[in-house]
Amino acid sequence: INIVFLGPPGAGKGTQSAKLVEDFNIVQISTGDILRNAVKTGSELGKLAKKYMDEGKLVPDDVIIGIVKARLQQDDCKNGFILDGFPRTIPQAEALDEMLKNDLNIELTHIISLNVPDELILERLTGRRSCPQCGAAYHIKYNPPKEDNKCDLCGADLIQRDDDKEETINKRLKVYHEQTEQLKEYYSKTNKFYEIDGTLNPDEVYRKIKELLQ
Ligand code: AP5
Ligand code: ZN
Numbered sequence: 001i002n003i004v005f006l007g008p009p010g011a012g013k014g015t016q017s018a019k020l021v022e023d024f025n026i027v028q029i030s031t032g033d034i035l036r037n038a039v040k041t042g043s044e045l046g047k048l049a050k051k052y053m054d055e056g057k058l059v060p061d062d063v064i065i066g067i068v069k070a071r072l073q074q075d076d077c078k079n080g081f082i083l084d085g086f087p088r089t090i091p092q093a094e095a096l097d098e099m100l101k102n103d104l105n106i107e108l109t110h111i112i113s114l115n116v117p118d119e120l121i122l123e124r125l126t127g128r129r130s131c132p133q134c135g136a137a138y139h140i141k142y143n144p145p146k147e148d149n150k151c152d153l154c155g156a157d158l159i160q161r162d163d164d165k166e167e168t169i170n171k172r173l174k175v176y177h178e179q180t181e182q183l184k185e186y187y188s189k190t191n192k193f194y195e196i197d198g199t200l201n202p203d204e205v206y207r208k209i210k211e212l213l214q
Contacts, residue, residue: 001026001213002106003082004096006183007114009172010124011198012205014137016114017084019206024213026080029071031064031088033135036161040132053163056171058088058179065095072104088180093187110212111187114198114205118173125169129158143202 001024005013017028035053038046045063052059068086071077087093100106116124127140129149133156138145145151149158163172187193196208 001080001109004108004111005084008116008121008176010121011114011116013084015202016206016209017082020082027076028082028084030084031086034067056163056168058175061089061091069099093183108192111193113184113195115195116198122169125164128164130161131156132159
C-alpha cells in the first residue's frame with residue numbers, strides 16, 4: 001500500500017500514520033518531520049525552512065520535491081509508504097505523479113482525505129504536545145501521555161511546536177484552504193480517492209481507514 005494523507009493541519013495525519021506504520025510495516029514520510037529535524041540540526045535546509053514554517057507558509061515546491069524524490073528512492077519504501085504532508089500544492093502533486101511513473105514505476109493505492117472543520121483545529125493544535133525525539137504527537141485532553149509530559153515511546157520531554165501558536169495556526173489554515181484543499185479535486189479524478197470524517201475519535205478514524213485498506 002502506498003498512501004497519501006490529505007487534510008488540514010491538525011486533522012490527525014501524523015496520529016493515524018503512526019498506527020499504520022505499526023500494523024502494516026510501511027514507512028511514514030512526513031515532510032514536516034523531515035523539515036523539523038533539519039531545523040534542529042541547523043543545516044542549510046533547516047535555516048531556509050524555518051523562515052517559512054514560523055510564518056505558517058509553505059516551503060518552496062522545488063525544495064520539497066527534491067527531498068521527497070530522494071526519500072522515495074530509498075529501499076525501505078519498497079514495502080509501502082505513507083506520504084504525510086506531501087503533496088500540498090498542485091505542482092507538488094504533478095511532480096509526485098511524474099516521479100512515481102518515470103523514476104519509481106509504482107502507483108499510489110489510496111489517497112485519503114481526513115476532513116476536520118476549522119472550528120476544531122485550534123483546540124487540537126493548541127493542546128498538542130509533540131515528542132522532539134521521535135515525532136509522536138499527544139493531546140492534553142484527547143490523547144494524554146501515560147506519564148505527565150513524557151513521551152510514551154521514548155521517554156523524552158514533550159514540547160509544544162513553534163508553529164502551534166494561535167496566530168500561526170490561523171495562517172496555516174488559510175494556506176491550507178488556498179493552496180492544498182484543491183488537491184481533493186485533483187485526486188477525486190482517480191478511483192483511489194477516499195474521504196474520512198476526521199472528527200471521530202482516533203480509534204474510530206483508524207477503524208475506517210483499515211476498512212479501506214482491507
Ligand atoms: P506539518 O508538520 O506537515 O504540519 P501540518 O500539515 O500542519 O500537520 P500537523 O502535523 O499539524 O497535523 P496532523 O494532521 O499530523 O495532526 P496530528 O496527528 O498531529 O507541516 C509543518 C510545516 O512544514 C508547514 O506549515 C510548512 O511550512 C512545512 N511543510 C511541510 N510539508 C510541506 C510541503 N509538502 N510543502 C511545503 N511546506 C511543507 O494531530 C493534531 C492533534 O490532535 C494532536 O494533539 C493529536 O493528539 C490530536 N488528535 C489527532 N486525531 C484526533 C482525533 N481523531 N480526535 C481528537 N484529537 C485528535
Ligand atoms: Zn518520543
